[in-house]
Amino acid sequence: MSESVATLRLALVGNPNCGKTALFNQLTGGRQKVANYAGVTVERKEGRFSAPSGRSFQLLDLPGAYSLEAASPDEVITRDVCLGHFPGETAPDAIVCVADATNLRLHLRFVLEVRRLGRPMVLALNMMDAARRRGIRIDVPKLEAALGIPVVETVAVQRGGAADLIARLDRELPAVAEFKSGNDLHAEVRAMLADAVSMPRRTAEIDDAIDRIVLHPMLGLGLLAVIMFLIFQAVFSWAAPLMEGIEAGVAFVGAWVGTGLASMPMLRSLVVDGIFAGVGGVLVFLPQILILFLFILALEESGYLPRAAFLLDRLMLKAGLTGRSFIPLLSSFACAIPGIMATRSIQDPRDRLTTILIAPLMTCSARLPVYALLIAAFIPDRSIAGIFNLQGVVLFTLYVAGIVSALGVAWVIKLLRRDKSEHALLMELPSYRIPHPRDIAIGLWERANIFLKRVGGIILSLTIILWFLSSFPGAPEGATEPAINYSFAGTLGHWLHAVFAPIGFNWQICIALVPGIAAREVAVSSLATVYALSGHEEGLQAIVASQWSLATALSLLAWYVFAPMCLSTLATVRRETNSWRQVWIMTGYLFALAYVASLLTYQIARAVSA
Amino acid sequence: MRLSELPQGSDAVVQEVENMSEGDPIARRLRDYGFVRGEPVRLVGRGPIGADPLLVQIGFTRFALRRAEAARVIIEPTA
Ligand SMILES: Nc1nc2c(ncn2[C@@H]2O[C@H](COP(=O)(O)OP(=O)(O)OP(=O)(O)O)[C@@H](O)[C@H]2O)c(=O)[nH]1
Ligand SMILES: [Mg+2]
Numbered sequence: 001m002s003e004s005v006a007t008l009r010l011a012l013v014g015n016p017n018c019g020k021t022a023l024f025n026q027l028t029g030g031r032q033k034v035a036n037y038a039g040v041t042v043e044r045k046e047g048r049f050s051a052p053s054g055r056s057f058q059l060l061d062l063p064g065a066y067s068l069e070a071a072s073p074d075e076v077i078t079r080d081v082c083l084g085h086f087p088g089e090t091a092p093d094a095i096v097c098v099a100d101a102t103n104l105r106l107h108l109r110f111v112l113e114v115r116r117l118g119r120p121m122v123l124a125l126n127m128m129d130a131a132r133r134r135g136i137r138i139d140v141p142k143l144e145a146a147l148g149i150p151v152v153e154t155v156a157v158q159r160g161g162a163a164d165l166i167a168r169l170d171r172e173l174p175a176v177a178e179f180k181s182g183n184d185l186h187a188e189v190r191a192m193l194a195d196a197v198s199m200p201r202r203t204a205e206i207d208d209a210i211d212r213i214v215l216h217p218m219l220g221l222g223l224l225a226v227i228m229f230l231i232f233q234a235v236f237s238w239a240a241p242l243m244e245g246i247e248a249g250v251a252f253v254g255a256w257v258g259t260g261l262a263s264m265p266m267l268r269s270l271v272v273d274g275i276f277a278g279v280g281g282v283l284v285f286l287p288q289i290l291i292l293f294l295f296i297l298a299l300e301e302s303g304y305l306p307r308a309a310f311l312l313d314r315l316m317l318k319a320g321l322t323g324r325s326f327i328p329l330l331s332s333f334a335c336a337i338p339g340i341m342a343t344r345s346i347q348d349p350r351d352r353l354t355t356i357l358i359a360p361l362m363t364c365s366a367r368l369p370v371y372a373l374l375i376a377a378f379i380p381d382r383s384i385a386g387i388f389n390l391q392g393v394v395l396f397t398l399y400v401a402g403i404v405s406a407l408g409v410a411w412v413i414k415l416l417r418r419d420k421s422e423h424a425l426l427m428e429l430p431s432y433r434i435p436h437p438r439d440i441a442i443g444l445w446e447r448a449n450i451f452l453k454r455v456g457g458i459i460l461s462l463t464i465i466l467w468f469l470s471s472f473p474g475a476p477e478g479a480t481e482p483a484i485n486y487s488f489a490g491t492l493g494h495w496l497h498a499v500f501a502p503i504g505f506n507w508q509i510c511i512a513l514v515p516g517i518a519a520r521e522v523a524v525s526s527l528a529t530v531y532a533l534s535g536h537e538e539g540l541q542a543i544v545a546s547q548w549s550l551a552t553a554l555s556l557l558a559w560y561v562f563a564p565m566c567l568s569t570l571a572t573v574r575r576e577t578n579s580w581r582q583v584w585i586m587t588g589y590l591f592a593l594a595y596v597a598s599l600l601t602y603q604i605a606r607a608v609s610a
Numbered sequence: 611m612r613l614s615e616l617p618q619g620s621d622a623v624v625q626e627v628e629n630m631s632e633g634d635p636i637a638r639r640l641r642d643y644g645f646v647r648g649e650p651v652r653l654v655g656r657g658p659i660g661a662d663p664l665l666v667q668i669g670f671t672r673f674a675l676r677r678a679e680a681a682r683v684i685i686e687p688t689a
Contacts, residue, residue, distance in 0.1 A: 067642045071635060105669030106644055186646045202670050208654075211672075215665060217658035310674045314659035323663065323674065347635070422678055424636050425663055426643070429672040 007048075009058045010169070011081055013114055014098035015107045016040075016064025017430050019126040022156035023098060024061035027166070031446065032061060034439070035300035037327060038428050039064065039345030042074040044081060051170040060092060063344070066106075068113055073352075074344040082117060094173050095121040096165070101131035101138060101153070102204070102431065104197060108189045111147070120173040121149050124165050128153040130431070135200045142196035149176060157436070207431050214307050224308055231295045232396040235288050235368075236375075237389050242287035247539065250280035266471075273532035274467030278525035279460055281540050285369040285521070289451055290444050292365060296334060297443040301435040305330060306427055313425055319407040320414025322346070322423045325355040329406070332362035333399075336569045340576055351423050354413050356577060357586055360569055361406035361562065363399050366520035370560045371398055373524055377545040378553045401561050405593065454519065462515045462522045463529055470511070470533050482534045489530070503559070503595065504552040504602035508534070518567055520560075551605035558601040562594035613666065613675075613683035616653040622685035624649045624668075630682060637682050644669045645683050 012020040016038030024030055028047030033040055041063045050056040062081055063074035070076040077086070084091030097114050099107035111123055125131075125138060144151045152168050155161030182188065193199075213219050254276035261268035299305055305327055313323030324346050332339030339359045346352040363371070375391050382390045469489040476486060484490045492514070493507035500510050508530045516523030528540040536543045544553070574583050616622055627645050629637045645651070645668060654672065655665040663674045 066639065069638065069642075071639055103670050106671045109642070109644070186644065186649075199670070203667065203672070207672075211655065211665070215655050215657075217656070221658050306674070310663060310665065311658055313663050313674065313676070314657055317662075317676070422630075422636070424639070424679065425674055425676045426636065426639055426679060427674045429665070429674060 007056045007058050008169075009060070009093045010096050011060040011092035011094075012062055012096050012098055013078060013082060014064060015066060015100070015103070015110050016428065018064065018098045018100040018103070018107060019154075019156040020064065020098045021061050023096075023124065023126060023154060023162060023165075024059060026156050026162045028059055030061075031442075035305075036303040036430050036433050037300070037306050038430070039074065039327065039342065042077075042341055042344040044077055044086070049166075051166050053170050055170055057169065059096075066110065072345055072347040082114065082119075091119065093120070094169075095119050096124055096169075097121055097149075098124045098126050098154075100127050101125045102127055102134060102136060104138075104193060105189060108192060109185050112185045112188055115147070115149065115176060118176050120175060122165070122168055122173060123147060123149055123151045124154045124162075125151060126154045126156050129155045129158065129161075130204075134204055137198045139196040143192060146192045146196060150174070157439075204431055210432055211307070211429075214304070215310060220307075220311050224311055227299075227304075229396060231292065232399065233389055233392040234295070235291050236372075236392040236395060238291055239287040243284045246284045246286065247280075250276060250283060251539070254280065269471065269533070270464070270467055274463055274529050275460065277532040277540070278463035278466070278529040279455055281373075281528035282369055282455055282459055282521045282525045285372055285524075286448065286451055288368055288372055289365050290448060292368065293334065293444055293447045294440065296330075297440050298435045301433060301439065303430045303432045306429050309427060310429065316407070316410075317423070319410040320423075321354060321407075321410050322348070322351050323425050323427060325351060328355050329359060329362050332359040332364060335364045335366065336360045336362065336566075337572045340569070340572050343576070347426075348423050350417070353577065353582065354410050356573060357413065357582070357589075358406040358409050360586070360590060361402045361409065363402045363561070364520070366566070367560050367563065369521045369524045371395060371557065373541060373544065374553045374557050377541045377548075378550055398557060398561060401558075405562070409589070409593075454521070458519045459522055459525055462518060463525045466511075466515055466522075466526050466529055467533070470530060484530065484533045493530075502602075503598035504549070504555040504606070505559075505598075506548070506552065509552075509556060516563075520563065520566055523560075549606075550609060551602050554605050555598040555602035558597040559594050562590050562597055611685055611687060613651065613653070613680040613685050614664065614677045616651075616685060616687065618653055618656060620687060621650060621652045622687045624651055625684040625686055628682050628684060634682070636679055640675075640679070640682060643673060644671070650688070651683070651685060 012024055014020050017036065021032045021041050022034045024045070024047060025032055025034065027049045030047045032045055041061060045061040047059045047061070048056060049059060060081060062078045065075040065078040068079045068082065070079045080086040081089065082091065082095070095114060097111050099111055115121065131138065140151050140153065150168055150173065152164040154165050214223060254272055257276070258268055258272040261271060309323040309326035312326060316323055316325060328339045328342035328346070331342050336359045339362065340356050343352045343355045346355060375394050379391050379394050384390055384393065466489060470484050470487050472487055474483055474486070489511050493511035496510035497507040508527060511530050512523045512526035515526050531540060531543045570583050570587065573586060574580060624645050624647060626647055627637045627640045649668060652667040653664060654667050657663045663676045664680050666673050666675050666680065
């Protein structure tokens with residue numbers, strides 16, 4: 001290790017979806033998100049690695065760009081970093097340009113554009129495995145000579161697939177000669193391809209074959225519906241045994257700890273009614289969340305998502321959106337925060353803003369526990385037409401309700417703006433890829449970690465706080481009702497009840513709504529705690545089924561379709577739009593929608609059942 | 611002829627991309643994608659609703675373009 005050699009600062013630059021982030025992860029051991037569509041990375045990320053010689057490098061992963069003439073906020077970041085205009089940062093010492101070896105007609109043009117910057121650079125020809133499979137032959141020395149920069153082959157998704165790149169970076173990079181690049185970069189690319197690349201076919205045969213089915217006007221839409229439907233079926237039917245296991249485990253440990261603490265009633269109440277009832281109540285939903293993500297991860301890597309966007313573009317256009325909003329909106333099913341971040345790849349600022357405003361209407365995974373609890377309590381576990389699970393159908397309907405109202409809101413925004421101008425689609429459809437089981441397993445592991453951290457962090461803390469607020473002050477002498485009625489939380493709940501009674505919420509729900517703003521799952525853990533403190537011994541699902549009317553349950557479901565979003569989402573909206581106004585607009589409209597929807601649901605359900 | 615009028619499954623050669631407005635950003639992006647004079651294109655497919663968007667093959671890449679976007683591309687059909 002020599003101290004004299006300064007760390008070289010490198011930046012990964014290239015077209016979208018060429019494998020920059022996969023390469024970044026390979027080199028730095030990072031875990032940044034990799035997926036098979038353009039616009040996955042929307043931020044500048046930093047990592048470090050060192051070559052076998054001990055020389056150390058700082059590596060930047062950047063959003064993909066089609067051109068340095070940036071057209072969207074993510075491309076602006078890439079341009080600014082390359083040009084040294086990024087706030088608080090000089091231009092990188094060298095550029096690692098990445099190109100997809102199966103897509104050189106498009107990617108080499110950008111390489112030439114980057115070469116004009118005149119910075120030291122090396123070209124990584126990535127996806128060489130796919131190129132070889134397709135019989136694409138690239139004469140690397142010839143390409144090197146034509147480009148005037150070092151060219152190495154990489155396979156970013158294989159262990160050791162970046163060894164050549166590391167070795168090359170370990171040696172001095174030549175200064176780039178002043179190239180008299182003409183104005184016609186396209187002509188230059190064509191000449192290079194003719195000279196150095198032989199391509200048996202312009203596209204992969206398998207992609208053509210799959211697209212004929214997937215993008216078929218009838219079959220394609222049918223398939224999309226089937227896939228979406230299957231996901232929700234699976235969330236319910238596959239998860240059940242696992243959930244029962246977790247529930248039994250939590251109950252067993254809780255009872256055991258409870259017996260141990262029998263001599264200390266206050267502590268026992270905190271541990272049993274607060275922590276075990278509350279946190280355990282959320283923990284059971286881990287299997288469902290993982291199953292949902294299993295599908296999301298597999299779809300993301302397969303290359304299907306841009307196809308779904310293609311099929312739905314026209315529908316989204318009618319609502320004043322673009323097919324490009326599809327992927328950010330789909331990411332919002334995991335959580336609205338990455339979804340809102342992903343809107344950076346949308347070129348048109350108005351489209352971007354609309355997408356941000358409706359992203360919280362996509363049912364995020366934090367809402368799943370609330371839905372699942374109420375569905376399991378009120379909807380019989382029956383099959384209809386022999387194949388569909390009724391609970392899965394109801395869950396699917398709730399998701400659809402979110403989507404439909406999102407389209408409706410987008411449409412209203414379009415009307416209000418009187419917008420008749422053109423909105424761009426211009427979207428690349430990537431090659432299909434078979435998801436790697438190992439990557440999916442890692443992705444699920446990370447999801448489980450995120451969820452467990454939430455459970456152990458914010459959910460646990462809020463549950464404990466709620467326990468205190470629900471236990472103090474204690475009941476006055478001669479009190480007839482459970483002590484919680486006289487506590488801070490009980491008082492607040494009764495007070496809020498005045499506002500929420502018309503939509504059928506009881507005071508227990510009102511209490512749970514408040515911490516639910518910080519993290520939606522907490523609504524479930526809070527209900528569990530509140531009921532446990534009110535002297536109910538059964539599981540939350542059984543309590544809810546016996547204590548609530550169907551109308552109340554439906555009303556709460558409707559509430560959560562629109563549920564005024566969580567605080568972290570609001571903070572993200574503030575950061576991404578740089579405007580408090582948008583935050584208020586969003587909060588206001590969601591709150592109004594939630595209240596009206598619940599009111600209608602409750603009153604109609606009551607009228608019908610009466 | 612314009613790319614938006616090309617029958618499904620047919621091939622053509624790009625003539626130019628027209629600006630619809632001053633410095634049209636969509637037209638500029640199309641040129642970056644490789645819609646430049648002499649480049650072969652093929653209309654691979656169409657969306658299910660209103661035959662929009664269009665699935666277009668240019669170079670080694672497939673793009674989804676809306677009709678209005680594809681209408682900027684002037685083409686010469688190949689027999
Ligand atoms: N077969 C193969 N697939 C690869 C290789 N490198 C990346 N991929 C896949 O290519 C897709 C895109 O990879 P990313 O690393 O997300 O691409 P990116 O350049 O960071 O994309 P953006 O962030 O959208 O600009 C993913 O599906 C990867 O699994 C490779 O060398 N071989
Ligand atoms: Mg990336």
